[in-house]
Amino acid sequence: MNNLVSSSPRDAYGKTLLELGKKNTDIVALDADLSKSTKTAIFAEAFPDRFFDMGVAEADMVNTAAGIASCGFTVFASTFAMFLTGRAWEQIRNTVAYGNFDVKLVATHAGITVGPDGSSHQAIEDIALMTVIPNMKVLAPCDSISTKRLITQASESRGPFYFRLPRGKTFEIHKDSEKIDLGKACLIREGSDMTIFSHGLMVYNSLLAAEKLSRQGIEAAVVDVHTIKPIDQQLVLERAEISDKILVAEEHSVNGGLCSALALFLARNRPVKMRFVAIEDQFGRSGSESDLLTHYGLDETSIFNKSMELFK
Amino acid sequence: MIYLAGSGHPGGSLSIIDVLTVLYFGGILRYRSEEPLWPQRDRFVLSKGHAAPALYAVLAQAGYFPKDYLWTLRKLGSILHGHPFNIDTPGVEAPTGSLGQGLSIAHGMALGLKLRKYDSRVFAVLGDGEIEEGNIWEAAMSAGFYKSGNLTAILDYNHLQIDGYIHAVKSPEPIPEKFKAFLWDVIEIDGHDHGMILDTLQSAAKRDPMGPPLAVIAHTVKGKGVCFMEDSVDWHGIAPTKEQYEKAMGLLDE
Known part of the structure; x- marks a missing residue:
């Protein structure tokens, strides 16, 4: 990392x-x-x-x-x-x-x-x-x-x-030699206790959080959902079978993005325990990139804390 | 058509039908109805998409689809939607109906055809109320700037919009000056005089594709040809009753 x-x-x-x-x-x-x-x-x-x-x-x-x-x-x-x-x-x-x-x-x-x-x-x-x-x-x-x-x-x-x-x-999370296909989400980190789905720059924060979780004995898989629509249904269902604990992390409103897409898909097909790291119903404001990620609860600590809730 | 559909826009369809007739049957538009996607065809965009019945009538007459289809207008399963839809209807180039968008689409076609090095032309029909939309003037600025001389916009200037006469609602006048300010050439014609429409569109089709685009301001009468619909805002968006339909058809036959 x-x-x-x-x-x-x-x-x-x-x-x-x-x-x-x-x-x-x-x-x-x-x-x-x-x-x-x-x-x-x-x-x-x-x-x-x-x-x-x-x-x-x-x-x-x-x-x-x-x-x-x-x-x-x-x-x-x-x-x-x-x-x-x-x-x-x-x-x-x-x-x-x-x-x-x-x-x-x-x-x-x-x-x-x-x-x-x-x-x-x-x-x-x-x-x-x-x-x-x-x-x-x-x-x-x-x-x-x-x-x-x-x-x-x-x-x-x-x-x-x-x-x-x-x-x-x-x-740069992906390697040049790696297979990346439109419509197919990428499993970046293996882990059987829970799965973190994210996209964009939140994939990196998710990886950081997964390392922190690992130190607590929780192995979190991290999936890069580069294609949000159409969603990779097969991979999502596979992950839900491996663990019924799922966290979605995205730099977007909690409404209408990947959080919503996965919540709807899983509610219809395989209900699991879910947590969401995203911007709640509010506007942004000026600030540095890292200050804003912390302020709006999108940093690795927020992902870690929300992940821990899945195990309570 | 609109009578059978039970809804639609008779007034704005009748005001533009003379222009569409000359475009499609006066030798202006080059098209192959048996090959609707012939790459070198001229393009027509009905930016005031609510006049779809007028467009469908000329497309059927031109052979794009059987005339029987006209009686399915606005019905579930029909290829003739309430407003033009390119995917379902042969001869329709772009989806329109949400006002203000067609001129930008038509201008994109004009740029694309020149990139292809085709001498094809693009004609777009705009409503007068429609030019209250900002997107129209964005497109006007673009076409003037890019010297898209293969583009002709025809304004159906019938003076009525849903809320009343355009000069009372929110006048877009003076219209010729506005187009000129955006570096277009402007011609004003009687939009029901076939000879005048033909002469104007023939000269439009010969213009320098690298020169200024042309705006044809066609002075028209909403509901033209049906005396009780003429110049009446009440006939913007409703279908006639059976009695009104029969009376109107009698008037149009005359």
């Missing part, structure tokens, strides 16, 4: 998009005046003819993406998670998803860890907004390697996708 290196998933996105653009002339990218931040600028520099900056107009960007996609292109559209999923929600719902266009929505700066910019920029409801839409697949990779693989796989799979990436760097 201590020797893990960190890197920026949005850098990985930008570089992957460039590689995809080299191989496939049907890849087009759009941005809404944040291309330097979302890293679509890397693609724009290499392929200016296949990049359109739509300015500060997210609704226009999303519908334009659908129109371009209707001509047989695979269109990546990026901006911050708040403005993409919030401002342009109805365009995403009524055009991209309902019309089933080949548009990949890749949002960066998702979650509370946007940090000092404060609540207006902290999308903690984006997964809820996207998972509720039919046809939409929803992914939240935890590191650069899985971002690269999953973006590439999504580009080869027709139809709408939503990716959420953080602003900051994350630890």
Whole structure:
């Protein structure tokens, strides 16, 4: 754990998009005046003819993406998670998803860890907004390697996708040699006493908590649910068979994200004892990444404490 | 169609039917109804999706699906939904009905077709109430900036929206000046004069695809052709009774 290196998933996105653009002339990218931040600028520099900056107009960007996609292109559209999923929600719902266009929505700066910019920029409801839409697949990779693989796989799979990436760097949990498949959650750490499901940068915090639990004699499995929709039903059921104690940890509102998805799925198929580490029904605020994770109960200590409740 | 469906939007369908007729049967739109997804086809987007009955009527006439289907409008299992839906209805390019979205979609098509190096054109029909939506002006700014000369927007300027006359509700006027400010060319026509519509759309189809986009402001009458529906907001979104239906069909036959 201590020797893990960190890197920026949005850098990985930008570089992957460039590689995809080299191989496939049907890849087009759009941005809404944040291309330097979302890293679509890397693609724009290499392929200016296949990049359109739509300015500060997210609704226009999303519908334009659908129109371009209707001509047989695979269109990546990026901006911050708040403005993409919030401002342009109805365009995403009524055009991209309902019309089933080949548009990949890749949002960066998702979650509370946007940090000092404060609540207006902290999308903690984006997964809820996207998972509720039919046809939409929803992914939240935890590191650069899985971002690269999953973006590439999504580009080869027709139809709408939503990716959420953080602003900051994350630890490289996955190895280059590892198999990472869209729709298949990754068991990162084995453990038979309980299972922690998480996504994004919370996977690392979950691993830290699992080590702490191990020192208390509790062996927790950790699963990286990079694909939130469709959920990997098989793996979730397998884990529920191994242990009926499940904790879900996510940097998102407790409503409508992975917590909700797993609670619903397990309630329907195999009710187990569950605990949730997520942001309760409240807005974020300014602060540093680590201070906010602690303040909103998303750090390793919170995961550890909530896990211990499962054994009371 | 709307009578059998029991609901729908007769007024805004009748105001735009002349324009759609010229587009589809005046040699303006290049399409193959037997091959709806022919890549080089011209695109048509009905941004004011509530005029779907008018679009379905011309699509049936053009041979995209049997005319019998028109009598299934809005019924469970029909391919003809209350508002246009590309997945189910051949000839429909994009889902519309939620106002304000079609011009951005059409502009995306215009950009995509130029990327493909096709000389295909895109035509979009907007409602006058619809242009109160901000997304329309985002799209107008984009198309002007990108010089999307292969895009033509046709405004169905019938002066009525659900809450009343548009100048009383929240006037989007002056309209030509607004499009001009967003770097579009603007032409105003009588939206029921077939000769004038034909001349205008023929010239639109010959425009420089790298030049300014064109806005055609078509002055129309809501409920055109049925005297008791004309210029009446009451006929925005209701179906006629049997008696009204028979009377209206008699008037239209004349």
